Amino acid sequence: MIGSKMNKIAKLETYKDVITKVICDPPLPLCNFRKCHVCRDFVSSLQTELMEAYNDHAVDDQQWTSTDRPQLHTVTMHLDEFAENFSEKVVIKLVRHDFKAKSQSAFLKQKKEVLVDGEFVVIGDFSDNFPFVVQDVAQGYHWNNAQAAIHPWVITTAMNKTFCIVR
Known part of the structure; x- marks a missing residue:
């Protein structure tokens, strides 16, 4: 959601801020796959916060679309649609992706540390x-x-x- 003025919401400057807002602290593996009963509703509270932060009825947002090649398009959406789109498509996929990337990185680092001669x-x-x-x-x-x-x-x-x- 490039250029969507997300900094209107307190302390959401990077994607890491969004992740920490929607999962437990400290996060459990269940949190990353939306199976945790404690933080399952955090995304809907972020959605409510989005609705309150934007007074406009329409939000301009930039999204990548791909047909034969990826292109960046500016899309004007109703606030309800934007909040739902942001929470479902961005936040949920972002949390999963971040968890998988960190897990793979930790696994690779651990494998490199325990290599023996011949491996x-x-x-x-x-x-x-x-x-x-x-x-x-x-x-x-x-x-x-x-x-x-x-x-x-x-x-x-x-x-x-x-x-x-x-x-």
């Missing part, structure tokens, strides 16, 4: 195709669709040596 950790990323950017080209080059697929791999050994392979 290694391999991390691969299957990235998108990247188009070439060429300066001062002829006008006809605009229609050239040449791209490069980059596949980075990182190998970490027990001796804390890291090797990177880009293919």
